[in-house]
Amino acid sequence: HGETIFESTFFTLENQEVVFLVTASEDCTSRISTWSNGHAVDSILLTPQESCCRCVAVSQIDKRTALLVVGGGKLALQFFLVKERGHCTKQKSTQDLEIIFIGNGLTSKKGATIDHRINSISAVPFEDNGLRSHFVIAGDSEGNSHAFLISEGNENNYRNHIGVRVPTTNERPILCIKAFVVGCRIL
Secondary structure (H helix, E strand, C coil): CCCCEEEEEEECCCCCCCEEEEEEECCCCEEEEEEECCEEEEEEECCCCCCCEEEEEEECCCCCEEEEEEEEECCCEEEEEEEECCCCCCCCCHHHEEEEEEEEEECCCCCCCCCCEEEEEEEEEEEECCEEEEEEEEEECCCCEEEEEEEHHHCCCCEEEECEEECCCCCCCCCCCCCCEECCEEC
């Protein structure tokens, strides 16, 4: 990255010989890098955003796939599905990944500026009647929260995902947000 990295997270997949690092940067980019034995092997650039990338989240139902969420300036959200390429027995680099852009997240806020940012994202997986989905919650710089339900079943159909604004009583920036499962409820 050419500028500050605001957030990073790790994930692994089923045939793991490596760990994947996801980073979000002020330079409007996000990357997936391969790490093995404490060293970077290679890196791949994801679709850049128009404004800064502030945060990333990964959600996994199992080790076959990972939902990757990137958020940043102008309330931009991007959703990617990451999985192993069909021919791979062991991943050794990002070249062994199939990365599918499955859409943008749209909020109800019209005309967001560069200074109106998604600051934090959290995502949790759930399965319902065989449908593989992820609940995504994002907090922004004006104190709003935005919730999304992202299905892995639409991976071949790029689309815009419409978020639902979660009512809040605070107009200060949300700098950290966390979703987690307790019993059968997402909090």
